[in-house]
Amino acid sequence: EPEVTQTPSHQVTQMGQEVILRCVPISNHLYFYWYRQILGQKVEFLVSFYNNEISEKSEIFDDQFSVERPDGSNFTLKIRSTKLEDSAMYFCASRADQMEQFFGPGTRLTVL
Amino acid sequence: AQKVTQAQTEISVVEKEDVTLDCVYETRDTTYYLFWYKQPPSGELVFLIRRNSFDEQNEISGRYSWNFQKSTSSFNFTITASQVVDSAVYFCALSGRGGSEKLVFGKGTKLTVNP
Numbered sequence: 001e002p003e004v005t006q007t008p009s010h011q012v013t014q015m016g017q018e019v020i021l022r023c024v025p026i027s028n029h030l031y032f033y034w035y036r037q038i039l040g041q042k043v044e045f046l047v048s049f050y051n052n053e054i055s056e057k058s059e060i061f062d063d064q065f066s067v068e069r070p071d072g073s074n075f076t077l078k079i080r081s082t083k084l085e086d087s088a089m090y091f092c093a094s095r096a097d098q099m100e101q102f103f104g105p106g107t108r109l110t111v112l
Numbered sequence: 113a114q115k116v117t118q119a120q121t122e123i124s125v126v127e128k129e130d131v132t133l134d135c136v137y138e139t140r141d142t143t144y145y146l147f148w149y150k151q152p153p154s155g156e157l158v159f160l161i162r163r164n165s166f167d168e169q170n171e172i173s174g175r176y177s178w179n180f181q182k183s184t185s186s187f188n189f190t191i192t193a194s195q196v197v198d199s200a201v202y203f204c205a206l207s208g209r210g211g212s213e214k215l216v217f218g219k220g221t222k223l224t225v226n227p
Contacts, residue, residue, distance in 0.1 A: 033214065042219045043157070043203060048212035056212035091157060093215075100147065101215060103157040 002026045004104035006092050012110045013082055021077045021107045023092030032075045033093040033101060034067065036060070043091065049075065082111045114139045116206050118218035125194055126226050133189045133221045135204030141165075143209040146180065146187045151201040151220070160202075163187065165209075194225045 005024045013019050025032050034046040047057045047067055054067065066078045075094075079086055089108050093101040115138040125131045137146065148160040161171065163180050171178045175192045191198055201222045205215040 031213070033212075035215070043205075043215070043217040045214040045216070048214055050212070056214055058214075089155065095213075100145075100159050100162040101213075102159060103149075105156045108155075 004092055004094055004102055006090075006104035006107050008107060009105065010108045010110070012112065015084060015111055016081050019079050019082055019109065021079075021090050021092075021109070023075045023077075023094075023104055024073050025075055025092065025094030026096075026102060027073070029094035029096050029102075031055075031095045031097075031101075032067075032069070033095075034077045035091045035093065035103075036088040037091065037106075038088045046077075046090075079109075082109075084111050087111045114141075114144075114206050114208070114216045116204050116216055116218035118204055118221050120221045121219070122222045122224070124224045124226065127196060128193050129225075130190060130192050131194050131223065131225075133191075133202050133204075133223065135187045135189065135218060137185050137187065137204070137206045139206060139208070141208045145207045145209060145213070147205040147207070147215065148178070148187075148189050149203045149205060149217075151203065153200070157203070160189075191223075194223075196225050196227055199223060199225045 007022045032049040037043045047061045048055045064080045068076050089106045091106045092104040095101045117136045144165045146163045150158040177190045179188045201220040203220045204218045207213045
């Protein structure tokens, strides 16, 4: 069964460093998302991406964040200069037209 | 603005008990989707159900059932004869129809099923 994959599963970084989180959505899906979940809290929407551009972003998704689909398979989230409060689980999701979102297993980001 | 409220933060039951998880939502959209996701201790988000706002039929899938009532803006989830493997955090979520269809999640209900 096709699934969304994410790498790495756990990333530890120093404050101020850049990180790139990688996702491979399900191959025939057209809509891509990033969400984050701070430990013990609810899942929050960051950004959605369709037709090679951002379709919607939340107030969390400030200038420090960017997304890219560099080729036909990968979908990346870059945080330019990490802060302590960026520590969270980051989930990638994808969906086909008018279907539910399927989530990847997440990348746990720890900023020291 | 869209909002999902899961008033039950934690529920603890004994195996084989039935348990209902409550979900109340707010939206100005006339068409929308409602979802339930399960997050087991391993951390992934597992899709359970999607319901279209036009379809108020209750749904049953094995030990799981969902009660959608537009009149009370609720979409409750019942597990019948709970098992230890049902222990997880359960999230209710809402999306508009059309546009990005981003998910707005509730805060989740942590269910613990004790043997």
